[in-house]
Each structure stands twice: as C-alpha cells, then as structure tokens.
Amino acid sequence: MRVLTVLPRREGYAPDRAGAIALLVSRLATPDDIVIGTEVTGTPLPGGQFFAITEPGGLHRWRRDGTRYRIACQREIRRHKPDLIEVHNRPALAYALSRCGIPVHLILHNDPQDMHGAKRPRQRQELMQRVRVFTVSLWLRRRFLEDLDDGPVTVMPNCLDLSTLPEPPAERAKLVLFAGRMVSDKGADAFVRAWSAISAQAPEWRAIMIGADRFRFNSPRTTFVDRVETDARAAGITLCGYQMHHQVLEAMAAASIVVVPSRWPEPFGLTALEAMASGAAVIASPRGGLPEVVGDAALLALPDDGDALERALLRMIGDPALRAEYMARGRRQAQKFDLVAARQLLQKMRDRSVKSRKSR
Structure with missing residues (x-):
C-alpha cells in the first residue's frame, strides 16, 4: 500500500x-x-x-x-x-x-x-x-x-515510542520544568508567576523553562517573550530557549516535576504525555484533551484560578511520597499511548x- x-x-x-x-x-x-x-x-x-x-x-x-x-x-x-x-x-x-x-x-x-x-x-x-x-x-x-x-x-x-526515551538518572534533580511555546495560551507567564510566589519556600529546588515563540532556533522575539523572560530572570528561573526534541526529552528525564499550565484547551497535550513517559510527576491544566491524556496521573490546576497552580506546586514539592506516586502513575498511564x-x-x-x- x-x-x-x-x-x-x-x-x-x-x-x-x-x-x-x-x-x-x-x-x-x-x-x-x-x-x-x-x-x-x-x-x-x-x-x-x-x-x-x-x-x-x-x-x-x-x-x-x-x-x-x-x-x-x-x-x-x-x-x-x-x-x-x-x-x-x-x-x-x-x-x-x-x-x-x-x-x-x-x-x-x-x-x-x-x-x-x-x-x-x-x-x-x-x-x-x-x-x-x-x-x-x-x-x-x-x-x-x-x-x-x-x-x-x-x-x-x-x-510515543517508549523504548527510545532517554534513561533517567538514578536520582532525579530537585527540578521543576516548563517545556512549551512561550505564548500566553501555553501559560508560560503563569508558570513564572507561580514560581516567583513559591520559590522562597523551596530553596533547594530550581526551575527551568525550555521554549520560544516558535518551534525553531530563529524564533522571532515578541513583547510577550521579552516580558516573560524578564520576569523569569527576576524569579531565578533558568531560560534555555528553543531546544530540539531530544533535548526536551532529556530534560524531562532529569526533572522531578513538569508543569503544563495551558490556558487554551489543549487538543491533546503531547508535552504531558512525554513528561509522564519520562517518569516526571506532572501538574497540568484541566482543559481540552489534557484530562484524557493524564487520567489520574497528574495534579490538575487551572493557571489563573487564584493560587491553584502555586498550591499544586508546593504540594508536589513538599511531599516526596506523593511525588513518587504520581511518577509511577504517569508511567502506567503513558503505556496506553x-x-x-x-x-x-x-x-x-x-x-x-x-x-x-x-x-x-
């Protein structure tokens, strides 16, 4: 055929x-x-x-x-x-x-x-x-x-081809990751706001952002990207810009928590699936197709519902047993895809x- x-x-x-x-x-x-x-x-x-x-x-x-x-x-x-x-x-x-x-x-x-x-x-x-x-x-x-x-x-x-994912380290870093386009729909600014609010309560943890306005190295600069990056630097977030797909997967394999704070209704939510398959604990927005993808394997929090995202982050950071439970759930959920x-x-x-x- x-x-x-x-x-x-x-x-x-x-x-x-x-x-x-x-x-x-x-x-x-x-x-x-x-x-x-x-x-x-x-x-x-x-x-x-x-x-x-x-x-x-x-x-x-x-x-x-x-x-x-x-x-x-x-x-x-x-x-x-x-x-x-x-x-x-x-x-x-x-x-x-x-x-x-x-x-x-x-x-x-x-x-x-x-x-x-x-x-x-x-x-x-x-x-x-x-x-x-x-x-x-x-x-x-x-x-x-x-x-x-x-x-x-x-x-x-x-x-996903689960057999090709990077091997995670023996011990994951105390790292929170955002990976996605640097646009309002993806909630990049909500992630920065949440980390800025809670970082003092998690001094041993770091936050990283991967992404640009477009899926390419020469992605255009926008006023939104400029504003978010300025706020991110002030909050102590490491900015990595656009990364190729295999680099994103490597970062997910190293991170303990991946946040998917989308404002728009994600049609599917591939980032959440990749994060679960990589063994990270996931915090996701309950919009669009994301609840279907994560099932019971993620904490759900709307990006602009008061301090819901901040509370979800503190809960996941502060409870190692809960984090381990969601990591295991995520791996099982990813097997379905x-x-x-x-x-x-x-x-x-x-x-x-x-x-x-x-x-x-």
Missing part, C-alpha cells in the same frame, strides 16, 4: 523545527510512506520518504488562500499515484484532494471549529461524506460533531479505506 501524507504548509519536517504533527507523522510512517511538505534545510525527520513540494508561480503567485499549496499537492499525487492520501490538520485541503478519486484521511490535531473548511456544522457534515475523519482526542471528536448527529469520526491519539498500538490502529484504518474503495 502506497500512502501519501500531506503536512500543513508551515509544518517543518526536520529535527530543528519539528512540531507535534511532524513528530507524530515521523513516528507512524512506514519506510514506504511518502511525506510531502514545504522544503526544509538539512536532513528531514526519519519517518517515510520526504519530498519537498514547490508551489507554482504564474497566475497563482499572489493567491493566499492555500490554492498554490493545493496545486503543488495535486502534482505530487499525480506523480506518486498513492493508494491513500492522509492530510493533517487542513480540512479544506482534504476536501479538495478528495476529488482526486483516491481515499482521503483527515487527521485533526486542533479544534476544527477554528479551521478553514470546518468552522460550520454543514462544512463538517460534508467533510464526513467525502473523507474519513480522525481526531487525536475525544475532546476534539466532540468539537467536530458539535451541532451534528453522531458520525464516523475515529479517535486516534498521539503516541505506546507506538505499537497506534501503528496497529492506523494500519487497520488504512486497510479498511483502501479495501472499501476497491469494493466500490
């Missing part, structure tokens, strides 16, 4: 700029899978065979609605002649490519009601009639089906879609 995976236009498929979608595609791709997306510098991620696509110029050069990217994708479809097309996070593109006469999967990683081509119930209804829809969490499935009757939307959670089961589910759905087309 020849599968062609279409990345979002701005998703970098390289180790130094990979986001959650690129990492998931790389993990799940078989050696024969074709992955297409915008050109990257250097060696692409290892999953599948990556082909950089070139958008057309001419009459299309000034289009800003995704037309040029769609035309480039159609060229690659004609070139590779796949049995199945998988489009990540772009409903309008998936709908357009469904006219190619090849089965299309649409894998949604974010709220479809914020996406071009899926904002209205009628658009989502039409999508289900043309493509097979997947979501990475039950919360996203509910968002897709809101104001619709129940439909054939499959939950296919993100996953192992790569092997995810690959089996994906292959089953791929086979079903291709066989369905052949029978028609």
Whole structure:
C-alpha cells in the first residue's frame, strides 16, 4: 500500500523545527510512506520518504488562500499515484484532494471549529461524506460533531515510542520544568508567576523553562517573550530557549516535576504525555484533551484560578511520597499511548479505506 501524507504548509519536517504533527507523522510512517511538505534545510525527520513540494508561480503567485499549496499537492499525487492520501490538520485541503478519486484521511490535531473548511456544522457534515475523519482526542471528536448527529469520526491519539526515551538518572534533580511555546495560551507567564510566589519556600529546588515563540532556533522575539523572560530572570528561573526534541526529552528525564499550565484547551497535550513517559510527576491544566491524556496521573490546576497552580506546586514539592506516586502513575498511564498500538490502529484504518474503495 502506497500512502501519501500531506503536512500543513508551515509544518517543518526536520529535527530543528519539528512540531507535534511532524513528530507524530515521523513516528507512524512506514519506510514506504511518502511525506510531502514545504522544503526544509538539512536532513528531514526519519519517518517515510520526504519530498519537498514547490508551489507554482504564474497566475497563482499572489493567491493566499492555500490554492498554490493545493496545486503543488495535486502534482505530487499525480506523480506518486498513492493508494491513500492522509492530510493533517487542513480540512479544506482534504476536501479538495478528495476529488482526486483516491481515499482521503483527515487527521485533526486542533479544534476544527477554528479551521478553514470546518468552522460550520454543514462544512463538517460534508467533510464526513467525502473523507474519513480522525481526531487525536475525544475532546476534539466532540468539537467536530458539535451541532451534528453522531458520525464516523475515529479517535486516534498521539503516541510515543517508549523504548527510545532517554534513561533517567538514578536520582532525579530537585527540578521543576516548563517545556512549551512561550505564548500566553501555553501559560508560560503563569508558570513564572507561580514560581516567583513559591520559590522562597523551596530553596533547594530550581526551575527551568525550555521554549520560544516558535518551534525553531530563529524564533522571532515578541513583547510577550521579552516580558516573560524578564520576569523569569527576576524569579531565578533558568531560560534555555528553543531546544530540539531530544533535548526536551532529556530534560524531562532529569526533572522531578513538569508543569503544563495551558490556558487554551489543549487538543491533546503531547508535552504531558512525554513528561509522564519520562517518569516526571506532572501538574497540568484541566482543559481540552489534557484530562484524557493524564487520567489520574497528574495534579490538575487551572493557571489563573487564584493560587491553584502555586498550591499544586508546593504540594508536589513538599511531599516526596506523593511525588513518587504520581511518577509511577504517569508511567502506567503513558503505556496506553505506546507506538505499537497506534501503528496497529492506523494500519487497520488504512486497510479498511483502501479495501472499501476497491469494493466500490
């Protein structure tokens, strides 16, 4: 079976700029899978065979609605002649490519009601009639089906290859870690505020922040980043900036506590899963798909609910037995998202879609 995976236009498929979608595609791709997306510098991620696509110029050069990217994708479809097309996070593109006469999967990683081509119930209804829809969490499935009757939307959670995670040290450092984009939605400023308030009560502990505005080394400076970093330095937090994914996992393996204080409803919450799998105790926001991911394996605290985040941090820092319990729970919870089961589910759905087309 020849599968062609279409990345979002701005998703970098390289180790130094990979986001959650690129990492998931790389993990799940078989050696024969074709992955297409915008050109990257250097060696692409290892999953599948990556082909950089070139958008057309001419009459299309000034289009800003995704037309040029769609035309480039159609060229690659004609070139590779796949049995199945998988489009990540772009409903309008998936709908357009469904006219190619090849089965299309649409894998949604974010709220479809914020996406071009899926904002209205009628658009989502039409999508289900043309493509097979997947979501990475039950919360996203509910968002897709809101104001619709129940439909054939499959939950296919993100996953990890647990066997490849860094080996944790014999004794973890007294370290609290924030790892994520330096934006308000991720609660970076809430983490700084909480640590500033409680650090005097935990003098033996350190706090570290990993992240930038974007998933790349040359991430732009913003007024939010400047303000948060200024406050973080004043609070004694170590700032590491953007780090590649393997470096983030190494930091999680060393940390005792990882905080995921998201304000926006996380569609899934890959950072929380990685932290649990790495053996850290997790404090997470109870929004979006995060409660599904962490189950009973994390303390839940809203980032702006009074001093809830501060109290959760002090509780986890001050009680070694509680911390050890949540570390153990996290490891067990992470087993539910192992790569092997995810690959089996994906292959089953791929086979079903291709066989369905052949029978028609």
